[in-house]
Amino acid sequence: MKSVYTCFCTDIIHDGHLNIINEARKLGSVTVGALSDEALIRYNRFPTVPLEKRIKIYESLEGVDKVVVQQDMLYDQIVEDLKPDYVVHGDNWKEGPERSIRESVIRALEKTGGELVEVSYTYNDNVKKIDMTLKEKLAMPEYRRKRLRQLIDICPIVKTIEAHSGLTGLIAEKTIVENNGKLDQFDAMWVSSLCDSTAKGKPDIELVEMTSRLRTIDDIMEVTTKPIILDGDTGGLTEHFVYNVRTLERMGVSAVIIEDKTGLKKNSLFGTEVVQTQDTIENFCEKISAGKNAQLTSDFMIIARIESLILEQGMEDALERAHAYVKAGADGIMIHSRKKNPAEILEFCDKFREEDSKTPIVVVPTSFNSITEEELAKHGVNIVIYANQLTRSAFPAMQSTAEEILKNHRAMEVDDKLMPFKEIITLIDEI
Ligand code: SPV
Ligand code: MG
Numbered sequence: 001m002k003s004v005y006t007c008f009c010t011d012i013i014h015d016g017h018l019n020i021i022n023e024a025r026k027l028g029s030v031t032v033g034a035l036s037d038e039a040l041i042r043y044n045r046f047p048t049v050p051l052e053k054r055i056k057i058y059e060s061l062e063g064v065d066k067v068v069v070q071q072d073m074l075y076d077q078i079v080e081d082l083k084p085d086y087v088v089h090g091d092n093w094k095e096g097p098e099r100s101i102r103e104s105v106i107r108a109l110e111k112t113g114g115e116l117v118e119v120s121y122t123y124n125d126n127v128k129k130i131d132m133t134l135k136e137k138l139a140m141p142e143y144r145r146k147r148l149r150q151l152i153d154i155c156p157i158v159k160t161i162e163a164h165s166g167l168t169g170l171i172a173e174k175t176i177v178e179n180n181g182k183l184d185q186f187d188a189m190w191v192s193s194l195c196d197s198t199a200k201g202k203p204d205i206e207l208v209e210m211t212s213r214l215r216t217i218d219d220i221m222e223v224t225t226k227p228i229i230l231d232g233d234t235g236g237l238t239e240h241f242v243y244n245v246r247t248l249e250r251m252g253v254s255a256v257i258i259e260d261k262t263g264l265k266k267n268s269l270f271g272t273e274v275v276q277t278q279d280t281i282e283n284f285c286e287k288i289s290a291g292k293n294a295q296l297t298s299d300f301m302i303i304a305r306i307e308s309l310i311l312e313q314g315m316e317d318a319l320e321r322a323h324a325y326v327k328a329g330a331d332g333i334m335i336h337s338r339k340k341n342p343a344e345i346l347e348f349c350d351k352f353r354e355e356d357s358k359t360p361i362v363v364v365p366t367s368f369n370s371i372t373e374e375e376l377a378k379h380g381v382n383i384v385i386y387a388n389q390l391t392r393s394a395f396p397a398m399q400s401t402a403e404e405i406l407k408n409h410r411a412m413e414v415d416d417k418l419m420p421f422k423e424i425i426t427l428i429d430e431i
Contacts, residue, residue, distance in 0.1 A: 001029050004086045020088055163189040191231060214251070269366065305333075353380040361382055
């Protein structure tokens, strides 16, 4: 009896998977690989059922003899371990980013003497409907809200990119790249006060009020499934903050980050060049506790942002505040710096981790942008936020296009720098 291997990365079985099993069992005894959570979130989409349950689902299918876990998205290890005579897969991975996974199978099978068999991919109405249902499920508040905590447990570091509109949300949701043969994508979205305000042509001084910020979040939520971290500025008055916590939680936002400043808030990247006042530890702890008391689910996170390094108050102050905020109930700490060198951020992380091994740490490496995610993770950072790079790349491109059209009295000269609308609309899902 020949051995056949196929890997599944789905929560719901549809005609396409059944077809693969039918074809596979014609060739021999069928082993199905259940792709691990870690690999699944980089490759396909976030699992809505745990691995153990996915294994049970696959085991219950007629024609499946055995189920194993495939740890890595690439097939090198699993093929070396199982040495199957055949690997069976749909033929839909010959183009696009999945090509590199296909190459890993071919490479691995060359070593073991196995053969890749590709069956025609099933894309009927039922498959389309199941695909859409899965996506809709992930967008529901109860799934989206808890996803950030799940990601913190699964990922070495949660990669977060700024979004301030439906379109930038789609970029955060759908951008996928191949890196050393593996696929990669962002995990979460940051609704920045700076970029949300800038998109509206307003300064970042808590002028764009919460109703408008909620509208932005809703625009993003309508077209995405990834979790949202809101930049909540100072959180405003505690009496208002508690209402906002309830609203955000109900919408399915995963976390709000509030910073320990008071009075007229200015953007941190101005540092001490402008007047900015840090709140007292007592006041800010009260705000955190009030927010935590208002929240109804255990999924939602209130993360306290420390501005001591921005305002040059020193490391001791930053650490004292961090521990006090955690004691007051903060579910995470964001430490910020506007130095080019990451030394003070890393010193903070190392010292904080000496006392607190668990509370998630968030950083925003806008100024200290030479540090890699891997290095940050080594120092105990759990979430990295790329807070404004999408806005900063779009603005100069739009400005230069406007200037070119003005200079040439027509649009022909700019056309080859522009993405055809046909391509842009491929981002947008049809129902
Ligand atoms: C934002 O993105 O609005 C932030 C991060 O608060 S920073 O601009 O670096 O202060
Ligand atoms: Mg901000």
